[in-house]
């Protein structure tokens with residue numbers, strides 16, 4: 001009588017064991033992962049500073065191969081946590097992970113991601129990136145902006161001098177000054193003017209940041225309920241308002257430029273002039289509609305501004321926290337200026353090896369995009385023996401890689417000398433995507449195309465600020481007291497804005513040309 005029940009029970013047991021074994025086998029082919037909960041997966045384990053949470057999770061649950069697999073709501077996510085894993089990823093799997101995950105916020109703000117940063121991998125992205133690399137950010141074009149940089153560094157020095165006089169020996173908050181400088185350079189390179197245009201851009205960017213960074217309802221919920229959440233919470237309405245404001249601003253900019261662009265000499269063109277000329281000439285096989293031009297311009301502006309101003313603020317913070325490094329850098333700057341005619345020119349930057357080393361050290365410890373921009377795989381891939389399915393999101397934890405003890409001596413120490421030479425001989429570690437232990441600009445196909453634009457903007461500002469001023473902490477604050485924590489956002493600025501006391505220096509020569 002009991003036989004059918006026994007058979008059924010035995011059958012159920014066999015099925016159960018089969019499923020268990022298969023699951024184990026399948027799991028065995030996936031990278032290590034912490035315990036998860038339904039619906040959220042591991043999302044609840046990620047704090048406001050995702051790069052720090054991911055680093056902690058890797059230390060606790062990761063294996064020796066530098067990979068971690070997470071389920072962040074609906075998104076399966078691979079995290080690269082060490083320099084060795086980054087080397088393998090960029091050398092062997094760059095193509096498979098060259099796409100971007102779709103984001104509703106970025107989609108709406110960036111005209112259906114018809115730009116460079118958020119575009120999925122494919123022909124349209126390839127052509128847009130070529131335009132960025134060959135036409136907008138080529139060495140020749142970057143060089144043509146030298147007068148803009150010189151004028152804006154001079155303005156930064158003058159504003160700092162004014163702020164120092166007004167503060168009368170008290171501290172000056174540097175963030176506004178540094179942001180204003182980066183914003184003005186980028187706005188002038190884009191549209192030829194700064195002033196009111198730069199101010200409008202500043203406001204638009206501040207309102208947009210939250211919609212292209214961080215998590216969205218779609219990360220946890222299927223599309224229909226996520227749309228409902230967006231509607232109920234008013235996210236959509238707010239986003240729609242910002243999208244319209246951007247569109248109006250960019251339409252005005254294009255209209256104003258269309259009239260005069262045809263008469264601008266090629267060497268005097270800004271980004272917008274270049275794009276409008278390429279449209280007129282039908283170049284590069286990409287139909288440059290108004291929307292695509294707006295998407296590319298907005299992309300470049302957003303990619304360039306905060307990354308640069310955050311880096312400047314972190315550099316000033318590290319320098320004041322490390323007076324030995326600040327003194328050594330000021331000596332280098334004074335020496336190079338004295339060797340010339342007492343003035344600093346852009347061509348002097350390549351004589352300042354220590355300045356470049358300081359910048360590398362800052363970007364090692366404080367990369368503005370600590371997880372890069374998320375990538376996504378387009379095909380199943382085997383990474384270090386693990387089978388990673390297609391449509392897996394990739395975070396490269398650049399912040400953790402810069403602190404990887406297997407790649408760096410005393411990783412927490414601020415020591416730019418590590419970039420002056422290599423113990424093993426050969427060229428010092430570089431940050432342009434060839435040395436995978438230092439990839440603040442990314443590497444491979446998705447590498448930042450703006451490196452050559454960013455470096456003189458950063459280095460000239462630092463040379464100007466350190467040549468014209470001595471910098472001290474406000475009375476009663478010691479270097480060790482400085483809060484070196486980050487705030488979450490599109491980039492990672494300092495949690496606490498930096499306040500320093502600038503002391504004007506007596507220079508042997510009249511004011512610099514910068």
Ligand code: HEM
Nearest residue numbers: 116117303304307369372373440441442446448450453454
């Ligand atoms: C300190 C300055 C900067 C830093 C640290 C930085 C860093 C980055 C990073 C980490 C990425 C993503 C790489 C990846 O996903 O693998 C990126 C992408 C990008 N950056 Fe930059 N960037 C800086 C300045 C600039 C500037 C000045 C521009 C333009 C003028 C620019 C334009 C772009 C663009 C268009 C992309 C998208 C590339 C793509 O998806 O193919 N960036 N940048």
